[in-house]
Amino acid sequence: MKLTFHGAAKTVTGSQHLLEVNGKRILLDCGLFQGKRKEAFELNRSGFCAGKDLDCLILSHAHIDHSGNIPCLVKKGFTGDIICTSATRDLCAVMLMDAAHIQEQDVEFANKLRKKKNQKEFEPLYTKEDAVAAMDQFVGISYNRKREILPGVHLTLVDAGHMMGSANVILDIHDQEKNRDVRLVFSGDIGRSGIPIINDPAVLREGADILIMESTYGNRQHPPYPESEKELERIVNETYQRGGTLLIPAFAVGRTQQLVYALHRLYLQRDIPNVPIYVDSPLATRVTDIFRLHPETYDSEIREFLLKDNHSNPFGFDTLRYTQSVQDSKELNFLREPAIIISASGMMEAGRILHHLRKRIGDKKNTILVTGWQAPNTLGRRIVEGEETVKIFGEEFPLRARVETLTGFSGHADRDGLLAWAGAMQKKPTRTFVVHGEEEVATIFAESLRTELGFPQVDIPEPHQSFEV
Incomplete structure (x- = not known):
């Protein structure tokens, strides 16, 4: 053998x-x-x-x-x-x-x-x-x-x-x-x-x-999950108070759904403000539909959440929007109020997240929240390591946005x-x-x-x- x-x-x-x-x-x-x-x-x-x-x-x-x-x-x-x-x-x-x-x-x-x-x-x-x-x-x-x-x-x-x-x-x-x-x-x-x-x-x-x-x-070691949810609450509130946008590069499968569920819980508990949340990833949207088709894979916590909550969908709530078209994604560039944008790819090497980074990476009011492992030599790794400037679509941009990392969602x-x-x-x-x-x-x-x-x-x-x- x-x-x-x-x-x-x-x-x-x-x-x-x-x-x-x-x-x-x-x-x-x-x-x-x-x-x-x-x-x-x-x-x-x-x-x-x-x-x-x-x-x-x-x-x-x-x-x-x-x-x-x-x-x-x-x-x-x-x-x-x-x-x-x-x-x-x-x-x-x-x-x-x-x-x-x-x-x-x-x-x-x-x-x-x-x-x-x-x-x-x-x-x-x-x-x-x-x-x-x-x-x-x-x-x-x-x-x-x-x-x-x-x-x-x-x-x-x-x-x-x-x-x-x-x-x-x-x-x-x-x-x-x-x-x-x-x-x-x-x-x-x-x-x-x-x-x-x-x-x-x-x-x-x-x-x-x-x-x-x-x-x-x-x-x-990862921090305990409840601590990471509290950290997410802090990061959302601090970014909101600065009048900024919270950008979350997230893998379309698993991580996006975890984040949406955590934000849903924080929203229902009134721990975060009524801030618009956008999932700007066509793949994440399709994958979330598949999650809905497999409730047999859910653990007891989310089943209890479904029974107690009037919102029957753990991945959808009042302030959450799933963008569909390229035009919907482009419209996010014109947001003037605080918002949360979750977008792929998780390592920031491709996908719509690059357009949002290009628009917002140079503004100190904004936050980039990294919740997953970043491979060597990727844009995500360079941002986590705090390089002063990074290249997006071949153009250099100063990294002025606040960078936060949370490994508890891993x-x-x-x-x-x-x-x-x-x-x-x-x-x-x-x-x-x-x-x-x-x-x-x-x-x-x-x-x-x-x-x-x-x-x-x-x-x-x-x-x-x-x-x-």
């Missing part, structure tokens, strides 16, 4: 892990590398995309760094099942189309420049037609329903608590070559206990023989959460592979697994490195 780590190895994005067993090839996730546009563009074209040689793809969740390369895989000849939860399938239906649209736009922009220089033009990694074709191969299954997906390989998905539909992947394998039974667990992204909307991560008490585990926040477990999840395993894995973390973070977290939990062998794979297990 062999594992090869084609993505999310010593980095956070591009999750792709290949398992070869019993003459079959199973891919765990098929994500895009994200970050600075040029770097991501090159990585995604040089990465693993051997579609016709695969037998099956298991998808942990819908985030693009885990799912975004699926249309490329299908385009290259993959014809097998793409197995995930039903909620993940529904999210991918809109998210992969959006990713394809971005691919096409980026290539169109690049080709205008290349044409002027008489250089060979690029083709998009995949198109919207490729994304549509990929959806035919999705197979949605429920949590905790064990099923045989290939001879001698049984799959169970359990709730990872990271976002709607996210799953830990459990593979119970009879390794024919060595005549042994092996349990392999792939964590996907592990969520946090006690945050609203979705369930807490499942506890895998039985443990594993082989563990592939994420380490995104393996070296830091959908990823922090160091203690990750160790608690792994430490609950009664059977300690004999081999552990730490992925989905920057190299320094992964190194620190791997040492924590060894010293604090007593995991005997913990490796941090290099990109494309293989291991016999």
Whole structure:
């Protein structure tokens, strides 16, 4: 049995892990590398995309760094099942189309420049037609329903608590070559206990023989969620009192819905003023509609909120508006009163948030609130690090707006959460592979697994490195 780590190895994005067993090839996730546009563009074209040689793809969740390369895989000849939860399938239906649209736009922009220089033009990694074709191969299954997906390989998905539909992947394998039974667990992204909307991560008490585990926040602690909600209240009120606009770059899936729900609660409690709130992201709007279709994924807190509150929709209330058209988005440039604008992309590398930043980044009255991890070399990382000037659409702008960060809204477990999840395993894995973390973070977290939990062998794979297990 062999594992090869084609993505999310010593980095956070591009999750792709290949398992070869019993003459079959199973891919765990098929994500895009994200970050600075040029770097991501090159990585995604040089990465693993051997579609016709695969037998099956298991998808942990819908985030693009885990799912975004699926249309490329299908385009290259993959014809097998793409197995995930039903909620993940529904999210991918809109998210992969959006990713394809971005691919096409980026290539169109690049080709205008290349044409002027008489250089060979690029083709998009995949198109919207490729994304549509990929959806035919999705197979949605429920949590905790064990099923045989290939001879001698049984799959169970359990709730990872990271976002709607996210799953830990459990593979119970009879390794024919060595005549042994092996349990392999792939964590996907592990969520946090006690945050609203979705369930807490499942506890895998039985443990594993082989563990592939994420380490995104393996070296830091998140503040408790209630503290982050109080901080959000403070930031809204202070920005309002300055007469400014609160800009929140947010990932369209998960983070936007969390923020809307938190603002809804603060509004109902009269903890924030009656300030207009705009969700200016077409993808976030479509994804929110899918959230409404899956109340079975909600935790007890939001179900109680629905029962007590006259507003039957947790993602819509009196002062909230979802913009639809480009013209609606442009109209936000003419706002003269305080407002809150939530817009994608979360790392500020694309999307409508760039237009709002260009308009408001130079004004001290305004606030930029960062609520998610920012990849190296992205505009978001430069803003968080407090650079005096930043480049937007090729033009330099002074960074005068106040910058605030809140990690308490993160959908990823922090160091203690990750160790608690792994430490609950009664059977300690004999081999552990730490992925989905920057190299320094992964190194620190791997040492924590060894010293604090007593995991005997913990490796941090290099990109494309293989291991016999």
